[in-house]
Structures are given as C-alpha cells and as structure tokens.
Amino acid sequence: MKTISCMNIDVNLLYSLGAEDKMYKKKEMIFKEGDYAFYYFQIVRGKVKLNNYNEDGKEFIHNILGKNQSFGDPLIFLNQPYPMNAICLEASEIIRLPKDHFIKMLEEHPHISLEMNACFSQQVYYKLMMMQSMASQNPILRLKALLDYLKSFHGGDCNSCFELEMTRQQIANLTGLRVETVIRTLKKMEKEGSIQLKNRKILY
Structure with a gap:
C-alpha cells in the first residue's frame, strides 16, 4: 500500500x-x-x-x-x-x-495544508492499527504492526526497502516487549521470510 x-x-x-x-x-x-x-x-x-x-x-x-x-x-x-x-x-x-x-x-500556500492533513490522517490510521495490534499477546503481530507504522513515515510499498536502524532495546521500548523476546521474534520473522537481518539492521 x-x-x-x-x-x-x-x-x-x-x-x-x-x-x-x-x-x-x-x-x-x-x-x-x-x-x-x-x-x-x-x-x-x-x-x-x-x-x-x-x-x-x-x-x-x-x-x-x-x-x-x-x-x-x-x-x-x-x-x-x-x-x-x-x-x-x-x-x-x-x-x-x-x-x-x-x-x-x-x-x-493551501496545498501544504492539504498535504499536512493527508499526512496527519495517515499517521492516525497507522497509529490506531498499531495500537490494536499492541493489545495482542503475539509478539510477531506487535513487531509487524510497529514495522508497518514506521514504514508508513518513509513511503514506499516494496519488500525489504525500509531499513530500520534501531537497537533491540529501542524496539522493546516501542512495543512493550522484553529485549530477549524481541531478539527471538526477529530471528523467527527472518526465518519465515517477512524481514531480513543485515548487520543488525532490519530490512522490511
């Protein structure tokens, strides 16, 4: 999308x-x-x-x-x-x-105002989607919701084109998960093919 x-x-x-x-x-x-x-x-x-x-x-x-x-x-x-x-x-x-x-x-410059309204609307949409997923006990759903949300700020709909440069601790602070859970879940997501891990960076 x-x-x-x-x-x-x-x-x-x-x-x-x-x-x-x-x-x-x-x-x-x-x-x-x-x-x-x-x-x-x-x-x-x-x-x-x-x-x-x-x-x-x-x-x-x-x-x-x-x-x-x-x-x-x-x-x-x-x-x-x-x-x-x-x-x-x-x-x-x-x-x-x-x-x-x-x-x-x-x-x-009213066109800037229109662009800002579209930006705010998109952010609210993804924020609501992320909040809904954060209620899940499934860590994969939480991490995927976070990745979708952060990717929405960068645009683009290609696979593995978004590079997330965050520490595992920062991801844990964003999702409410333990660091150990984040590490384990990312490895599982890589094995399933939904993300790529390269030099500790996440490609989504």
Whole structure:
C-alpha cells in the first residue's frame, strides 16, 4: 500500500519565512513533556526520538525520526502541552519556524495544508492499527504492526526497502516487549521470510 511520509516542506520556503537552523548535541532535549508548541521542527540531519516515561521511570518510545522529517506538528494547532519529549539520538541540525510564521505559510500556500492533513490522517490510521495490534499477546503481530507504522513515515510499498536502524532495546521500548523476546521474534520473522537481518539492521 502506498503511504504518505511525514511532512517535508521545501527548506528555501521555510527560510524565506524566517526559519532558522539550530544545532543540537547528542542527548540534548528539543522540547520536553509539558512544554507548549512555539515552532515547526524539521530535521536537516541527525535523528530524534519522541518518548516519555511512566511513573516507574520506564521509557516508552513513540517514534524515531530522521532526515527531512518533521515532528510535533499536531500540537501547533492545539493549545495543549506536548505529551512527550523530543530528544536527539545524535548530533542534529534542525530547522525551526515560529508558530505564527508557520500558520501564515499555510494560509498563503493551501496545498501544504492539504498535504499536512493527508499526512496527519495517515499517521492516525497507522497509529490506531498499531495500537490494536499492541493489545495482542503475539509478539510477531506487535513487531509487524510497529514495522508497518514506521514504514508508513518513509513511503514506499516494496519488500525489504525500509531499513530500520534501531537497537533491540529501542524496539522493546516501542512495543512493550522484553529485549530477549524481541531478539527471538526477529530471528523467527527472518526465518519465515517477512524481514531480513543485515548487520543488525532490519530490512522490511
């Protein structure tokens, strides 16, 4: 099935509207749970994880995003705080555009607004599908739902064209499974032919 990736707005347009480049260090926080949205963020290079922690301090990862992907967009339209943190997994360069400039851009370029609506709709669809599968006790269904969800941000419908660069621990944090279960299940999925494992990377 053809998918729609996260927003990737032309950087020249963003700069013309007053966007700026920000450099972040590995493990540096871009925003934290409870902050309000004042910017549109788009990754030029690097990787960002969206996460939060439960009352026991256990991490739950919502997503890991990379080059040309945006994050935190929906909160721009809501007067609500972020429900998660955005943390750099490596040194990253990120474009940020002030919220009021972003809204003005959508008013002047309605096609971007339509693309964003399609992107949000696709994300909600896959998120709901993933949540349904996460209720399953079958670890293969959980991992497949996660892979389908993450692949939807990158587009494409070919076999083994999506490369997932995550540690087994990060996958465990995304699915609520034990690391040992993730490792065992991935090997089983490879044997069944649904994924390929190459240099510890997952091809789906």
